[in-house]
Amino acid sequence: MNINLTLIGQSLTFLFFIAFCMRYVWPALLDMMEKREDRITKGLQAADRADKDLELAKQQAAKQLKDAKDQAVVIIDQANKRAAQIVEEAKDQARSEGERIKTAAHAEVEQEINQAREALRGKVSVLALAGAEKILGASVDAKVHSSMLEKLSAEL
Amino acid sequence: MASSEEAITATDYIQHHLQNLTYGKLPAGYERLQSDGSASILEKDTWTFAHSAEEAKDMGFMALHVDTLGWSIVLGLVFSIVFSKAAKAATMKPPKGLLSFVELIVEGVNNVVKDTFHHKSRFVGPMALTIFCWVFLMNLMDLIPVDWLPKAAATISGDPHLFFKVVPTTDPNATMGMAISIFLLMIFFSCREKGVLGFIKELTCHPFFAPKRLWYLNLFLVPINTLLETVSLLAKPVSLGLRLFGNLYAGEVIFILIALTFGVNLVIGLLGGVMQWVWAVFHILVILIQAFVFMVLSIVYMGMAFDSHDEQH
Numbered sequence: 001m002n003i004n005l006t007l008i009g010q011s012l013t014f015l016f017f018i019a020f021c022m023r024y025v026w027p028a029l030l031d032m033m034e035k036r037e038d039r040i041t042k043g044l045q046a047a048d049r050a051d052k053d054l055e056l057a058k059q060q061a062a063k064q065l066k067d068a069k070d071q072a073v074v075i076i077d078q079a080n081k082r083a084a085q086i087v088e089e090a091k092d093q094a095r096s097e098g099e100r101i102k103t104a105a106h107a108e109v110e111q112e113i114n115q116a117r118e119a120l121r122g123k124v125s126v127l128a129l130a131g132a133e134k135i136l137g138a139s140v141d142a143k144v145h146s147s148m149l150e151k152l153s154a155e156l
Numbered sequence: 157m158a159s160s161e162e163a164i165t166a167t168d169y170i171q172h173h174l175q176n177l178t179y180g181k182l183p184a185g186y187e188r189l190q191s192d193g194s195a196s197i198l199e200k201d202t203w204t205f206a207h208s209a210e211e212a213k214d215m216g217f218m219a220l221h222v223d224t225l226g227w228s229i230v231l232g233l234v235f236s237i238v239f240s241k242a243a244k245a246a247t248m249k250p251p252k253g254l255l256s257f258v259e260l261i262v263e264g265v266n267n268v269v270k271d272t273f274h275h276k277s278r279f280v281g282p283m284a285l286t287i288f289c290w291v292f293l294m295n296l297m298d299l300i301p302v303d304w305l306p307k308a309a310a311t312i313s314g315d316p317h318l319f320f321k322v323v324p325t326t327d328p329n330a331t332m333g334m335a336i337s338i339f340l341l342m343i344f345f346s347c348r349e350k351g352v353l354g355f356i357k358e359l360t361c362h363p364f365f366a367p368k369r370l371w372y373l374n375l376f377l378v379p380i381n382t383l384l385e386t387v388s389l390l391a392k393p394v395s396l397g398l399r400l401f402g403n404l405y406a407g408e409v410i411f412i413l414i415a416l417t418f419g420v421n422l423v424i425g426l427l428g429g430v431m432q433w434v435w436a437v438f439h440i441l442v443i444l445i446q447a448f449v450f451m452v453l454s455i456v457y458m459g460m461a462f463d464s465h466d467e468q469h
Contacts (some may be wrong), residue, residue, distance in 0.1 A: 004221070010225065
């Protein structure tokens with residue numbers, strides 16, 4: 001247990017190893033650890049932000065869905081109304097068409113009646129003459145009585 | 157075996173284990189005892205290995221403990237190589253294996269430094285890491301059974317009486333050497349941070365200082381301050397070095413004493429084996445704590461060196 005040069009040798013060795021550590025070990029390791037820590041912190045922050053973004057996106061999606069549903073309801077309403085309107089219009093059209101057809105038919109019938117009447121009117125004088133001939137036993141001069149006959153057919 | 161003879165053997169055993177392998181200068185005219193009992197006189201100054209504790213002592217200051225220095229350098233290199241390798245391998249990827257172990261230690265040391273040292277310094281962190289790892293490794297040598305490495309060294313060197321002490325921290329030269337380095341660093345940083353005048357002022361004007369109107373009181377106070385501060389300044393490295401040395405030396409002696417029981421008989425030898433195990437387990441705690449304490453105290457002393465008391469005056 002003598003104190004000797006070992007004391008100084010150990011001192012220098014000690015300082016040498018500290019210098020080595022200071023040059024090659026400590027800064028490199030600490031630097032790396034700090035960088036890594038920084039990266040982890042940033043990663044966690046990013047994850048947090050992503051979480052928030054996701055939440056926001058979900059909210060927005062829900063809102064959009066709701067909007068779409070509302071819009072769909074409106075559109076369906078409108079469509080229903082429009083359908084009812086179209087049906088109504090169709091009914092109106094059908095009714096007016098029916099009316100028109102009915103009127104045309106009436107007119108035709110009228111016309112036919114008139115024609116029949118005319119035809120009848122034409123024949124009335126002939127029939128009347130034939131009847132009168134039979135009754136009188138003589139021929140009636142059509143030319144003489146034509147004015148009277150005409151009056152008769154006009155009355156028909 | 158006679159009891160007196162056994163006592164001498166036991167004493168020899170212990171003393172042999174506590175003697176460093178010393179390489180030093182023997183002065184001219186020194187009388188060397190040979191192993192056969194005859195004496196030879198050296199003609200001139202000779203650098204040689206000491207063959208006995210007596211010779212080692214007579215070499216005085218001009219001697220080196222080869223085992224202490226050798227082991228501390230080897231262990232320091234182990235630390236340096238492992239850690240620099242880890243530093244080189246460090247990437248942004250998650251650390252694994254050796255790297256994560258190294259980072260665990262660096263992180264721990266860095267936290268201690270941050271907690272106890274509140275200034276900016278590129279030096280204190282590496283210093284703390286070096287102290288902790290190096291001192292721990294040197295202390296760790298204490299857990300190797302006391303006879304293994306000395307016996308191996310004796311066999312390799314062919315000298316059965318070779319002195320070989322494997323735990324550098326049981327050599328006061330090693331612990332005091334480190335403590336002196338710390339002491340010089342303290343003074344260096346103290347002077348760098350506060351200037352030489354600031355350092356002297358700290359030594360002379362603390363803790364007692366009279367205000368200006370009572371300036372004459374300082375004539376008495378300055379010597380008192382100087383005495384107190386010098387003592388407390390010198391006590392730091394002494395306590396630092398001797399604490400480590402004392403703890404490890406005591407542990408080593410107990411290991412040696414336990415090792416003595418192995419030669420007595422089977423029962424006592426077995427008991428000794430159990431005791432060795434128990435003491436080794438306990439010692440794991442001791443070596444770790446001592447390494448940690450040495451580190452923390454060094455950091456604290458550096459903190460004191462950086463601290464400035466200027467605002468008080």
